[in-house]
Amino acid sequence: MLLPCPFHVFTGLNCPFCGGQRMIVALLHGQFAEAFWLNPGLAVGAPLVGAWWLWKRELSSTAALVILIVSIVWGVARNILGL
Secondary structure, eight states: OOOOOHHHHHHSSOOTTTTHHHHHHHHHTTOHHHHHHHOHHHHHHHHHHHHHHHHHSSOOHHHHHHHHHHHHHHHHHHHHHTO
16 A cells, blocks of 8 residues: 555645655556656656766755756646646
């Protein structure tokens, strides 16, 4: 059983990470297309942030701010577009 998203429980809206647990389960079962569609922003963003961290070995405040802004924009867009 997967844990419910507290943000979704209280607001009824999807946060930027909603679908992340189901995405991980789909990845573990080799269902890559399904994993992507469960949360496209996280499916693309997480590997990019991971690669950046491996390359730089640090996350500057500017990079953290960019990640925060992109996450907020993704959270708003997915609720407007119904993703």
